[in-house]
Amino acid sequence: MRTLNLGILAHVDAGKTSLTERLLYAAGAIAQMGSVDGGDTQTDSLAQERRRGITIKSAVASFAIDDVTINLIDTPGHPDFIAEVERVLSVLDGAVLVVSAVEGVQAQTRVLMRALQRLAIPTLIFVNKIDRRGAQEAALLAAIGQRLTRAAVPMGAVLSLGGREAAVTPFGGDDAAFIGLLAERLADHNAAILAAYVEGGALSYRGLRKALAVQTGRAQLHPVFFGSAITGAGIAPLMAGIAELLPAARGKPEGPVSGAVFKVERGPAGEKIAFVRMFSGTLRTRDRVTFGQDGEGKVTALSVFERGGAVRAEALAAGRIGKVWGLAEVRIGDAIGEPRPGAAARHFPAPTLETLVRPLRAADKGAMLAALAQLSEQDPLIGLRQDDLRQEVFVSLYGEVQKEVIAETLAGEFGVEVAFEATTTLCIERVAGVGSAAEVLRQKPNPFLATVGLRIEPGALHSGVVFRLEVELGSIPLAFHKAVEETVHKTLAQGLYGWPVTDCVVTMTHSGYQPRQSHSHAIFDKSMSSTAGDFRNLTPLVLMAALKQAGSVVCEPMHRFELEIPGDTLGTLLPLLARLEAAPRPPLMQGAVCRLEGDIPAARVHELQQRLPGLTRGEGVLESETDHYRPVRGAPPVRRRTDLDPLDRRMYLLRLSRPDLAWIGEA
Incomplete structure (x- = not known):
């Protein structure tokens, strides 16, 4: 069949x-x-x-x-x-x-x-x-x-x-x-x-x-x-x-194993069950497969969908959809075996809202975090952000109904009752110019056994963060290169104003390290030799110094909207659009109906939805979706940092050396 x-x-x-x-x-x-x-x-x-x-x-x-x-x-x-x-x-x-x-x-x-x-x-x-x-x-x-x-x-x-x-x-x-x-x-x-x-x-x-x-x-x-x-x-x-x-599924059952995980759920015993679509090859019970970036696991059980539901099977062939047990670390979006080209492309905008979630009982803080982590496995776009300094958790969302569902799920399935603070709009930062910085090992004020130089500059729209090398690949061990690259991506999750920095190019311009050595006839002494930790700790200081020199612009999400309203209500609606900082294009009259398109800040869409019925006799229809980002007008909003704050060198180094003092200055 x-x-x-x-x-x-x-x-x-x-x-x-x-x-x-x-x-x-x-x-x-x-x-x-x-x-x-x-x-x-x-x-x-x-x-x-x-x-x-x-x-x-x-x-x-x-x-x-x-x-x-x-x-x-x-x-x-x-x-x-x-x-x-x-x-x-x-x-x-x-x-x-x-x-x-x-x-x-x-x-x-x-x-x-x-x-x-x-x-x-x-x-x-x-x-x-x-x-x-x-x-x-x-x-x-x-x-x-x-x-x-x-x-x-x-x-x-x-x-x-x-x-x-x-x-x-x-x-x-x-x-x-x-x-x-x-x-x-x-x-x-x-x-x-x-x-x-x-x-x-x-x-x-x-x-x-x-x-x-x-x-x-x-x-x-x-x-x-x-x-x-x-x-x-x-x-x-x-x-x-x-x-x-409609065309039937394609794919060769005898080809290389290639599938995609589109859903993850938990079984009665808490085990992960991955819903997998196979595009090529055949997955069998007891097979060892790779998944995601570097995951690997053994398939312990399979089921395929047929005759109304899922039935146990020994194999899952190309073109079929099934459930897979045994991949404990698998996540939604992971490729099984060989990834398909373009499989990671995003088709809808990411969430543009964020809220702080707190347990109603202080003793439930650990249980709440574990529950949210499990929910994020099932929905990666929930986007947990944890502030280890203040022990706070933020969740990114698409809307208020999603917030209600999360609260009900935490209470009903995990026994954790929570409260949410007001929802805020998620902004981004874009690099304004070119900035560079470097610190050399054994030269003040650098306290780490590493040399790191970085240049940051604007990149192409929608390019994300691109990391490049201007130094020879063999100038430092590969593990140190990887430590710098990973830390660059992690650090740029919070820019000068605390928002994620995107659409930029970061180039490593200087590198150096202290080779492994020790005192005479003694074992290896890491205080005399560079480690990956030296590069991870130094990179945020260098990168944020370069970003500070380049400058960044805070941009807010904008919705492209389309309004269909009675033509005679246009005059009453335009002042509201102006107050909401919307930018409408010339209206199009079609008989008694007026169509109006334009852009509006995402933070103002909810108010437009609430006011529209009263201004249009209940006949107005609004369509909107996230379309692009634009620089914020006026003073840029600041997002509270959740890292060790490499913009404050003294406090950053103090927190690194004394984790028990992480709370200093946070009261």
Whole structure:
């Protein structure tokens, strides 16, 4: 049988989880459909998911359509949990993007479609809820063409729209209008069809369907299906389309082992279970495999997804998704075996919010940290930041709902009740100029047996931190080079104002060390010889001196926004946008509707969301997503440091030599 790893994506409440239930039921994988409201669906297994009626964690279920085994991955629709979607995208062969026939194309729908298009993931569009009052067909198809993709092809017509008796009639080869539209869409990427279409030649329906499958598989065309996950209307045509139009998984089972970890969970005994998509080769029980940067482990057990769920197996072959036991140090995003080129690319922006979390009981501080560390294994973008000096923990987030979920998880699963401080916006620092510094061993004021010289300068946009050598690789032992490079990356997590420094190039310009030596007839004396610790301790002082010379600019995250409002409310909205430091572009009037695009600081989006209904009679619609960073206007905000503060040389050296005095000056 062929295998298809299929993602179900949607804006929250579009009916994504209900569609998953319906597909499983229609395929015979489950005997009875659960409901989101009833809290008994197959893929929403967490107590919070059942209580809130939303998907928080991705989940995998399996079923078969004819000769195709479908591994279906249900993903969160709420934007606060976009990190879950991020990880799933890298393992998909195809996707179904669910759109509500009532609410239409929503903010998260567009974000998801753009990501699917960037990655060229073959995608079908399913318009759900045709049985609901207010459901749209023609208007929604127009909105899909305007706001999602012009390469959309409706595959059927809706009868009795907006009622429980709503049904779908699939288009066929005897429908001249459908044949004409299909040929027109296919002609954009097929010269033979274009020629026949222009010249009025005969076009066989079988040939057009074959071309439709090819172009859908290349993500050039997006068939649109209508239906209802609740009543089952239109589900049969959708399932047939999934099997016919989306491409099966590729990969050679006999090739080199290559897979990706897209989810990690804990078993009953606390053991790690990695969800792995295999792209090449075959993973077997008792195999020793490499993963991540330098991890290695022995596979103790395997299961593969089929017949509705995961079943124990001895092997996990290319194209399949399964669970892997035995890799104790594995993390989400790790490659299993050989990594795929470009696999580490990020498809959505990183979190732009941060909050301080405290245990309500002081005695729970250790338990809270251990619990958060375990949660960060399951969601690396949580981004824990620990202040060892003040024993404080910060968590990076996408939104307030995510904060509530973390608090509920800590209380419910770990017995730790916590409180959060106000959420703050995460800024970055960019290097303003060129700066350099060096300290030489055995020359004051350098107290370390190491010579380190560094130059820092601006780098390309989105390049991160690039480390280069201007000294010979053999000038110091390789371990010392690595110590400097690792410390550079660690130190730049906090710049002159305490924010992460990015998009820069750091070049090592000077190096030197004291070779291993000792007193006569004595054992090795590390006080007379350089160690990696000397380089790790000296590098922050040199790097921050160079950064201080270069200077840095604090930049805040900016959202690209799009507003759809009644035209007569534009005058009342513009003053608010000005106060929120937004930069709108010229408005576009479309009849009585006004479309307004522009940029707004991420820190001001929440207020715009709150004020919008009152200023637009409840008719305003806002879409926004992180787009870029811009220099902060006015005095740059300062983030409290959590390191030993290499900008204060005296205090830095004191804390290094006397860890018990780390609290000095912090009261």
